[in-house]
Amino acid sequence: MGLESKLPGFMMSTVERMLRWARKNSMWPMPFGTACCAIEMMSALSSRYDLARFGAEVIRFSPRQSDVLIVSGRISIKMMPVLQKIYLQMPEPKWVISMGACASCGGVFDTYTLIQGVDRFIPVDVYIPGCPPRPENLVDALIEIQKKIDEGKPIETPA
Amino acid sequence: MSREPDAARARAREIALRVGNRFVEAAVLVGEAGGTTTMTVPRDHAIPILEALRVAGFDYLVDVTAHDTLKLEEPGEERFCVHWIVHAYGLDARIHVRAWVPEDDPRVETASVLWKAALWGERECYDMYGIEFDGHPDLRRILMPEDFGAFPLRKDYPLKGRGERDNFPVITRDKA
Ligand code: SF4
Numbered sequence: 015m016g017l018e019s020k021l022p023g024f025m026m027s028t029v030e031r032m033l034r035w036a037r038k039n040s041m042w043p044m045p046f047g048t049a050c051c052a053i054e055m056m057s058a059l060s061s062r063y064d065l066a067r068f069g070a071e072v073i074r075f076s077p078r079q080s081d082v083l084i085v086s087g088r089i090s091i092k093m094m095p096v097l098q099k100i101y102l103q104m105p106e107p108k109w110v111i112s113m114g115a116c117a118s119c120g121g122v123f124d125t126y127t128l129i130q131g132v133d134r135f136i137p138v139d140v141y142i143p144g145c146p147p148r149p150e151n152l153v154d155a156l157i158e159i160q161k162k163i164d165e166g167k168p169i170e171t172p173a
Numbered sequence: 174m175s176r177e178p179d180a181a182r183a184r185a186r187e188i189a190l191r192v193g194n195r196f197v198e199a200a201v202l203v204g205e206a207g208g209t210t211t212m213t214v215p216r217d218h219a220i221p222i223l224e225a226l227r228v229a230g231f232d233y234l235v236d237v238t239a240h241d242t243l244k245l246e247e248p249g250e251e252r253f254c255v256h257w258i259v260h261a262y263g264l265d266a267r268i269h270v271r272a273w274v275p276e277d278d279p280r281v282e283t284a285s286v287l288w289k290a291a292l293w294g295e296r297e298c299y300d301m302y303g304i305e306f307d308g309h310p311d312l313r314r315i316l317m318p319e320d321f322g323a324f325p326l327r328k329d330y331p332l333k334g335r336g337e338r339d340n341f342p343v344i345t346r347d348k349a
Binding site: 091094098101102124125127128129135136137 | 325331333337339346
């Protein structure tokens with residue numbers, strides 16, 4: 015005999031599931047656009063591709079107010095400490111999208127200044143291939159993150 | 174004044190020869206490379222010669238840079254060559270002043286006393302080749318991080334670096 019039967023008209027769920035539902039539909043991105051990929055990110059955010067359809071239209075330029083970091087572009091050795099600081103400043107729960115070949119593996123720039131993939135120094139949840147990826151790929155990555163949130167990844171904070 | 178490239182080159186060459194003759198002891202070598210008049214000068218005469226060019230109408234310093242030959246290019250010359258590219262808007266002429274600089278003492282005088290534009294160019298040249306400009310008021314790295322320990326455009330520096338790009342703390346999910 016569940017509680018539901020005593021409370022007709024109420025939707026019952028666990029708090030956890032409610033939270034996940036709320037989280038996945040209100041992702042606030044922190045754009046870390048350092049190169050050409052950022053142009054595609056801007057395109058994904060504006061009216062044609064409209065990331066707002068997935069609840070991610072509130073671009074935050076403060077890491078303290080955001081929960082998904084979109085690394086779009088080349089990260090140089092001068093920028094990596096900045097990226098790490100920004101990642102650390104984001105409150106939990108947080109996710110990271112590594113957008114484009116450069117952010118994911120250094121792309122064609124196998125040189126002394128360029129980080130060969132941001133995942134070597136910060137955790138990454140979703141990688142987007144392409145140079146640049148199309149805005150649809152970014153939308154797809156966001157949906158992928160929503161799926162992860164639905165499954166309770168990667169947080170389920172250890173006590 | 175004609176804007177023909179040949180005429181502009183002739184004007185530049187004439188000025189280069191005239192200025193070069195004023196510095197007999199410097200044994201200035203006037204030549205041509207890629208369609209631009211060049212003056213190869215001893216490094217301690219570079220600034221007086223640049224000053225004379227400036228007086229002769231070369232009011233714009235296009236760039237200060239260098240190149241590293243690893244002593245392969247012109248045997249007998251030094252390893253580095255510093256370049257000053259000067260342009261005269263009024264004459265539509267351009268001269269490329271070059272000075273060889275040895276590897277064990279890579280320094281020249283600053284040109285920033287003549288053109289303020291040299292300030293950043295010299296910082297970049299120092300950053301990339303390690304050439305020091307005596308008298309520069311603020312000779313710091315301009316592009317690379319301040320603690321970068323090498324001069325990356327020197328030809329003996331590997332393209333992939335010496336591990337600088339791998340040298341960061343790793344932030345893991347539980348540490349964040
Ligand atoms: S992956 Fe391509 S488009 Fe993206 S930052 Fe690199 S070079 Fe630019």
